[in-house]
Amino acid sequence: xxxxxxxxxxxxxxxxxxxxxxxxxxxxxxxxxxxxxxxxxxxxxxxxxxxxxxxxxxxxxxxxxxxxxxxxxxxxxxxxxxxxxxxxxxxxxxxxxxxxxxxxxxxxxxxxxxxxxxxxxxxxxxxxxxxxxxxxxxxxxxxxxxxxxxxxxxxxxxxxxxxxxxxxxxxxxxxxxxxxxxxxxxxxxxxxxxxxxxxxxxxxxxxxxxxxxxxxxxxxxxxxxxxxxxxxxxxxxxxxxxxxxxxxx
Amino acid sequence: xxxxxxxxxxxxxxxxxxxxxxxxxxxxxxxxxxxxxxxxxxxxxxxxxxxxxxxxxxxxxxxxxxxxxxxxxxxxxxxxxxxxxxxxxxxxxxxxxxxxxxxxxxxxxxxxxxxxxxxxxxxxxxxxxxxxxxxxxxxxxxxxxxxxxxxxxxxxxxxxxxxxxxxxxxxxxxxxxxxxxxxxxxxxxxxxxxxxxxxxxxxxxxxxxxxxxxxxxxxxxxxxxxxxxxxxxxxxxxxxxx
Numbered sequence: 001x002x003x004x005x006x007x008x009x010x011x012x013x014x015x016x017x018x019x020x021x022x023x024x025x026x027x028x029x030x031x032x033x034x035x036x037x038x039x040x041x042x043x044x045x046x047x048x049x050x051x052x053x054x055x056x057x058x059x060x061x062x063x064x065x066x067x068x069x070x071x072x073x074x075x076x077x078x079x080x081x082x083x084x085x086x087x088x089x090x091x092x093x094x095x096x097x098x099x100x101x102x103x104x105x106x107x108x109x110x111x112x113x114x115x116x117x118x119x120x121x122x123x124x125x126x127x128x129x130x131x132x133x134x135x136x137x138x139x140x141x142x143x144x145x146x147x148x149x150x151x152x153x154x155x156x157x158x159x160x161x162x163x164x165x166x167x168x169x170x171x172x173x174x175x176x177x178x179x180x181x182x183x184x185x186x187x188x189x190x191x192x193x194x195x196x197x198x199x200x201x202x203x204x205x206x207x208x209x210x211x212x213x214x215x216x217x218x219x220x221x222x223x224x225x226x227x228x229x230x231x232x233x234x235x236x237x238x239x240x241x242x243x244x245x246x247x248x249x
Numbered sequence: 250x251x252x253x254x255x256x257x258x259x260x261x262x263x264x265x266x267x268x269x270x271x272x273x274x275x276x277x278x279x280x281x282x283x284x285x286x287x288x289x290x291x292x293x294x295x296x297x298x299x300x301x302x303x304x305x306x307x308x309x310x311x312x313x314x315x316x317x318x319x320x321x322x323x324x325x326x327x328x329x330x331x332x333x334x335x336x337x338x339x340x341x342x343x344x345x346x347x348x349x350x351x352x353x354x355x356x357x358x359x360x361x362x363x364x365x366x367x368x369x370x371x372x373x374x375x376x377x378x379x380x381x382x383x384x385x386x387x388x389x390x391x392x393x394x395x396x397x398x399x400x401x402x403x404x405x406x407x408x409x410x411x412x413x414x415x416x417x418x419x420x421x422x423x424x425x426x427x428x429x430x431x432x433x434x435x436x437x438x439x440x441x442x443x444x445x446x447x448x449x450x451x452x453x454x455x456x457x458x459x460x461x462x463x464x465x466x467x468x469x470x471x472x473x474x475x476x477x478x479x480x481x482x483x484x485x486x487x488x489x490x491x
Contacts, residue, residue: 089254112273
């Protein structure tokens with residue numbers, strides 16, 4: 001373990017201990033926030049009892065579907081756009097200002113189109129995540145060193161072989177940056193849509209608990225979302241670091 | 250002629266919108282023309298301007314706080330390599346977290362109204378600005394710091410006269426992203442915890458199934474966001490090639 005990660009661990013543990021202390025001494029009232037230890041024990045209790053299993057499964061199915069769709073479609077569209085420079089030039093203003101558009105406002109339109117359920121939630125999450133993947137694909141393909149393509153020509157590789165054996169591995173670290181963003185946006189899109197309007201899912205369960213003043217369950221679920229994001233992020237970062245290291249070798 | 254691709258893009262988007270409208274019917278998707286007409290009638294009402302004013306003031310405060318806080322914290326973390334390395338994964342994690350989850354907490358801390366809207370906007374916009382500033386400073390050629398030292402500048406002079414101009418382009422790229430996310434944060438804030446603002450207006454339209462009004466608000470916000478983005482892009486290009 002590096003010195004940095006030891007310090008980071010200390011900072012996080014210290015912060016949790018501080019919040020725990022403030023909650024236990026009553027500086028932060030029980031109506032505002034429950035202590036981290038209580039959040040954890042309540043989370044274990046509801047997980048063991050299976051109260052929210054349906055909501056958790058609902059959310060994770062949405063997140064996985066949205067992330068996979070966004071990554072696959074984003075990569076495909078990115079490759080197509082990259083091969084058509086005129087189209088790319090026309091799309092450039094759209095891509096550069098895409099995230100300025102508050103996508104969530106179109107959620108009701110999707111509800112009318114797909115109904116309340118998996119469809120509309122996945123659609124909004126894909127809409128949010130896909131452009132990050134397209135942009136990453138474009139910049140990944142842009143940054144393949146010219147010498148690699150020349151090598152492919154020297155070796156007389158076919159177009160398909162060049163794409164699979166040369167271009168894809170060379171662009172992979174950039175593509176993975178897009179995957180990381182797409183997963184993060186899929187999380188955000190799914191949980192936020194469920195929060196706004198849905199009949200199931202973790203976002204819905206948090207909103208429901210909030211409306212019922214059910215702080216114990218609300219904070220347990222918030223902890224669950226925080227933990228899942230951290231875990232998924234940590235895993236993706238780990239893979240990312242390995243890819244980067246391979247690139248530098 | 251330089252604008253030709255943009256015009257074509259706009260026309261294609263309008264055509265897609267119109268065909269979607271024809272495909273699913275007016276109850277699911279109002280036509281571009283109906284949306285524009287609805288927007289015009291909304292803008293003629295004094296009540297709408299009250300909502301726009303509420304959103305604008307919340308957005309202005311959030312953006313100001315996010316920019317100042319993001320740049321200041323980013324500079325601190327960027328200059329101290331150790332602190333930066335410690336903080337970066339934590340910040341990336343916070344960036345990826347669906348911040349709606351923390352909404353009840355914000356509401357319980359700041360109450361209904363302007364405070365929680367601004368807090369929510371800052372939560373969305375501050376981290377990207379911070380990360381961009383921090384990374385720009387980390388990749389700054391050491392000659393800048395050396396010249397600051399040889400001129401014996403005070404820390405604030407170094408920051409203001411040397412560091413900020415050197416990283417202005419990256420900071421602006423961060424602010425461009427922060428601008429979009431702050432707007433998103435303020436709108437989501439208004440959707441749940443407000444009796445005023447465009448987010449509230451959109452939420453009521455959503456509840457009433459009034460698609461034309463909803464799309465009119467979305468159109469207004471999109472125009473505002475795209476204009477702001479284009480302006481920031483232009484300033485950015487000017488900074489890079491003055």
